[in-house]
Structures are given as C-alpha cells and as structure tokens.
Amino acid sequence: MPTYFDPHIHMVSRTTDDYQNMAAAGITGVIEPAFWQGQARTSVGSFVDYFDTLLGWERFRASMFGIHHFCTLGINPKEANNLRLAEEVLEILPRYLVKDGVVAVGEIGYDDITPEEDRFLALQMELAKQFKLPVLVHTPHRDKIGGTKRTLAVIREVGIPEHLVVIDHLNELTLPLVLETDCWRGHSVYPNTKMSEQRMVALLQQYGTEKMIVNSAADWGVSDPLKVPKTGQAMREAGFSEAQVEQVLFHNPVDFFAQSGQLDKALVSTPLPIDQRKTWQENSALRGQDPVIK
Amino acid sequence: MNMDVSVPQPRLAERSQALGQLLDETEKRWWQQAQERLRQSPDANTAAILSSQCKRHLREQAVPGADGWSTIELARALLLAHVVGLQPGAARPALLEQLFQWGDDQEKAALLKALDDLDSEGRCLELALLAGRTSNPRVFAALALDTPYASRHYPERAFHQLVLKALGMGLDAARVIGLAQRQGATLNQLALDLMDEQLAAGRPVSPGLPRLIAFGLLSPPQRKRLADLYQQQRLPTQWHEHLFGS
Numbered sequence: 001m002p003t004y005f006d007p008h009i010h011m012v013s014r015t016t017d018d019y020q021n022m023a024a025a026g027i028t029g030v031i032e033p034a035f036w037q038g039q040a041r042t043s044v045g046s047f048v049d050y051f052d053t054l055l056g057w058e059r060f061r062a063s064m065f066g067i068h069h070f071c072t073l074g075i076n077p078k079e080a081n082n083l084r085l086a087e088e089v090l091e092i093l094p095r096y097l098v099k100d101g102v103v104a105v106g107e108i109g110y111d112d113i114t115p116e117e118d119r120f121l122a123l124q125m126e127l128a129k130q131f132k133l134p135v136l137v138h139t140p141h142r143d144k145i146g147g148t149k150r151t152l153a154v155i156r157e158v159g160i161p162e163h164l165v166v167i168d169h170l171n172e173l174t175l176p177l178v179l180e181t182d183c184w185r186g187h188s189v190y191p192n193t194k195m196s197e198q199r200m201v202a203l204l205q206q207y208g209t210e211k212m213i214v215n216s217a218a219d220w221g222v223s224d225p226l227k228v229p230k231t232g233q234a235m236r237e238a239g240f241s242e243a244q245v246e247q248v249l250f251h252n253p254v255d256f257f258a259q260s261g262q263l264d265k266a267l268v269s270t271p272l273p274i275d276q277r278k279t280w281q282e283n284s285a286l287r288g289q290d291p292v293i294k
Numbered sequence: 295m296n297m298d299v300s301v302p303q304p305r306l307a308e309r310s311q312a313l314g315q316l317l318d319e320t321e322k323r324w325w326q327q328a329q330e331r332l333r334q335s336p337d338a339n340t341a342a343i344l345s346s347q348c349k350r351h352l353r354e355q356a357v358p359g360a361d362g363w364s365t366i367e368l369a370r371a372l373l374l375a376h377v378v379g380l381q382p383g384a385a386r387p388a389l390l391e392q393l394f395q396w397g398d399d400q401e402k403a404a405l406l407k408a409l410d411d412l413d414s415e416g417r418c419l420e421l422a423l424l425a426g427r428t429s430n431p432r433v434f435a436a437l438a439l440d441t442p443y444a445s446r447h448y449p450e451r452a453f454h455q456l457v458l459k460a461l462g463m464g465l466d467a468a469r470v471i472g473l474a475q476r477q478g479a480t481l482n483q484l485a486l487d488l489m490d491e492q493l494a495a496g497r498p499v500s501p502g503l504p505r506l507i508a509f510g511l512l513s514p515p516q517r518k519r520l521a522d523l524y525q526q527q528r529l530p531t532q533w534h535e536h537l538f539g540s
Contacts, residue, residue, distance in 0.1 A: 039429070081423065081427065082424065111427070142455055143454075143458065143487065146484075199496075
C-alpha cells in the first residue's frame with residue numbers, strides 16, 4: 001500500500017470514522033496546525049485549552065487508529081487583529097513551542113493584511129528562529145497575490161531561512177511567486193474553495209515535484225480528509241510514477257517538518273501499532289466498544 | 295476618515311413608529327414592559343437580557359420600507375440605542391463592544407445594522423473591523439450592506455477587504471453603500487486579481503465584480519485583457535456594457 005502524510009488537517013473537527021478511513025487509505029501521519037475556531041475567541045484561556053487538546057487528547061485519539069499526530073502552534077492571522085488577546089497568546093507561545101509533538105510555528109500569515117497581522121507574523125517568525133522551528137504560513141483568501149508578496153517580504157525582513165518556511169494554500173497565480181524563492185510550496189486540495197486534484201496535477205506537470213507539498217486542510221467545513229490519497233490517484237492516472245507520488249505526498253512534507261528535529265522519518269514511514277486498550281487521562285474514544293490491538 | 299455619503303437613512307427613531315404598528319396586543323404589552331424595565335434599569339445587562347428575549351416575545355416579520363430590517367432586529371436595536379444614548383460619547387464604544395460580545399449572531403447582526411445610528415462619529419471602528427472577521431454571512435451582511443458605516447469610517451484598505459469579502463460570500467455588491475466613491479486603481483487591480491483567480495480555478499466570475507471596477511480608470515493593458523477575455527467568452531455578457539458601451 002502507498003504511504004501518505006497529510007501535513008495540514010484539523011483533526012479536532014473530524015470524526016473517528018475519518019481516522020479509520022485515513023489509516024485504511026495509507027495515511028500514516030498528520031500535522032494539525034492551530035487555527036481559528038470558526039468564531040472569534042475572547043480569552044487566552046481558550047487558546048491554552050486548545051493547545052493542550054492538540055498536544056494531548058487529539059494526539060492520543062489519532063494514536064488509537066495508528067496515525068502519528070504532530071501539531072504546529074501559533075496565533076492565526078484573523079485573531080492577530082485582537083491586539084490584547086494576541087499579545088497574551090504570544091506570551092504563552094514559547095512554553096508551548098518546546099513541547100513534544102510541536103513541529104513548527106503555524107499557521108500564521110495574513111487575512112485582512114493589516115498592520116497588526118504584519119506585526120504578529122514577524123514576531124512569530126522571530127520565535128521560530130529562536131526555537132529553531134520551521135514555519136507554516138497561511139496565505140489569505142482575499143488579495144492572495146498581495147498577501148503572498150508581503151509574506152515573502154516579511155520572511156526576508158525577519159531573516160528566517162527560506163528553506164524553513166512552507167507557504168500554504170497556493171494556486172496558479174501565487175505558486176510562481178514562491179517558485180522564485182527557496183520556500184516550500186504548500187497546496188490545499190479542498191472541495192470548491194481551494195485546489196482540486198486535477199488542478200494540482202496540472203501544477204505538478206507544469207512545475208515538477210521539487211518542494212511541492214499537498215494537504216487536505218480538512219476542517220469543520222465541507223472538506224475531505226482523503227484528499228491526499230485522492231490526489232495520489234489523480235497523479236497516477238496522469239502518468240506520474242509511484243516514486244513521484246510518494247515524493248510529493250510523503251517525502252516532501254515529512255522532510256520539511258523533520259527540519260524541526262521533532263519528527264522521525266523512519267518512525268512515520270509505518271503506522272503506529274494500535275492498542276486501543278490504552279487510555280489518556282483515564283479516557284478513551286471507544287465508549288465501551290471492543291478494543292482493537294494490532 | 296469620514297467620507298460624506300449622501301444616502302438618506304431613516305433613523306432608528308423613525309423606524310420605531312413602524313415597529314409599533316406591526317405588533318399585536320400581546321406583543322405591544324411585552325414591548326411596553328420591556329421599555330419600562332430598561333428605563334428603570336438602563337444598564338448593559340438589562341439591555342442584553344431584553345434583547346435576547348425579543349425572539350421569545352415578538353414575531354419575526356419584515357418592517358415595510360426599512361431595508362430588510364425585521365421587527366426583532368429593530369426592537370433589539372432600539373433597546374441598545376436607549377441604553378447607549380444615556381452614556382457620554384466617549385463611553386459608548388466600550389459599552390457597544392460589551393453588548394456585541396454578549397450577543398449571539400442574530401443580536402450581533404442587529405447591533406451592526408444599527409451601528410451607523412448608534413455611532414455616527416465612527417468611534418467603534420475597531421469593533422466594526424473585528425465584527426467583519428465573522429464567517430456568518432448574515433452578520434457580515436449587517437455590517438457591509440445597506441449601511442454607510444463602512445464607507446464613512448473605514449480606511450481604504452479595510453474597505454477594499456470588506457467589498458472583496460462581500461463578493462466571496464455571494465452578497466450583492468450593489469448594496470454596499472458608497473462603493474462608487476471608493477473605486478480607483480487599487481480596487482481595480484484587486485478586482486482583476488480576483489477575476490484571474492476565479493478563471494484559473496475554472497469558477498464563474500462573481501456577478502458583482504464589475505461593480506468594483508472603475509472602468510474609466512483601467513490602464514490600456516487591463517482594458518485590452520478584459521476585452522480579450524470577453525471575446526473569448528470567458529466573461530459573462532453583462533460585461534459587454536462596461537467594456538464596449540451599450
């Protein structure tokens with residue numbers, strides 16, 4: 001079976017069915033970036049509990065289905081505009097960035113492209129430099145070209161090495177801007193609003209596979225946690241070799257985040273052994289069902 | 295920033311008469327009690343509780359001639375206006391921010407619809423910008439459509455983002471008050487970038503996109519590109535009038 005890695009998926013929003021289907025499709029590991037919750041948070045405590053969930057319960061829940069779970073932490077661009085809150089989150093971030101399972105700062109970047117977003121993007125890139133972590137950058141839905149250009153400018157201003165940055169949610173118009181740099185190139189294959197499998201394949205045909213990364217960005221929206229394996233199938237149908245599929249959909253994302261020193265490539269090449277008898281804080285997702293052990 | 299937008303807006307006080315005419319006897323009794331209670335305890339907490347209760351005591355119906363206001367939205371806005379009106383101007387932004395935070399999305403929408411009445415001086419700009427980060431089209435529409443607040447008080451960049459987000463949510467750009475006064479070369483470029491993204495993705499171009507564009511300010515290459523796209527039938531027929539005249 002092919003091996004896949006989904007480097008951007010919000011599993012707290014997904015069901016155990018999703019984990020089972022992902023494991024069955026060959027996904028051995030995921031990275032869950034911290035992001036907003038669909039509505040604005042009003043206190044730093046909500047961030048504390050969210051970060052703790054990503055590091056605790058969600059990581060355990062993934063393990064119950066044989067999936068390696070890592071996360072990236074940061075304050076997302078939307079909420080960076082709430083200055084008081086953003087400053088409080090920035091204060092707690094350093095102690096979280098060194099926790100087990102944190103492989104990058106992210107997702108950070110631009111939404112409305114405001115001075116506040118500028119400030120917190122730069123400050124969080126500085127934190128990444130300080131803690132020697134890669135960075136996952138979200139590019140905005142509106143004025144995507146302008147937002148991507150400013151992201152690249154901030155990377156240069158902060159002086160973080162480009163090979164430590166992946167710029168995400170790229171499309172036909174923004175990928176060429178990133179190709180001029182040493183940054184990694186992230187693409188979200190997401191129904192209707194972002195890329196489709198066919199458009200992704202066309203980009204790979206035009207620009208090759210080097211530093212190209214694909215994710216599902218699946219979340220609480222109408223999304224599909226199997227978009228990585230589905231893109232693999234579309235690549236095969238378009239004539240890409242198995243090695244090329246594995247390059248884009250496993251090696252590239254793992255190599256990028258392995259720069260954190262917190263992600264062991266050999267380990268994530270195979271699924272986690274499953275032992276559903278284990279519990280986390282005396283809790284389990286089984287809810288009385290028979291535990292699977294394999 | 296205070297752009298002069300000469301669009302006649304019926305004020306809340308005028309609309310309150312329309313509300314009274316739409317309520318039946320039971321509703322009127324509750325509404326009078328609610329107003330009396332707020333007069334006795336004119337604080338944020340009382341206003342918030344009564345605002346939430348509007349949904350339980352009033353039937354939702356459109357208020358005739360009031361730009362999509364419903365009876366419940368109008369009642370909520372009037373309650374807020376009463377308690378806000380008792381505060382000095384400088385204290386109003388904090389009070390409105392508190393009421394906004396306490397409200398559910400329907401209550402937030404009522405507050406935003408009335409924001410131009412509640413804050414004619416633009417002191418609540420930060421609150422408006424924060425509110426605009428919602429993903430709820432109803433809340434966003436309350437901020438962006440049929441109200442001159444954004445056009446009067448938003449900096450250029452924020453206004454452009456508001457218009458682009460309205461299009462992204464499928465809202466009618468024709469209802470963004472003051473859009474024509476905010477057109478220019480920058481918004482032209484943003485609109486054309488959005489069009490290029492939609493074409494590259496094989497999606498339909500947003501129907502409201504031409505409303506963002508000052509066609510007279512397009513550069514010759516921009517105009518030629520649009521004309522070429524139209525000739526290739528990649529733009530809807532409505533663009534013909536803008537590009538070639540009627």
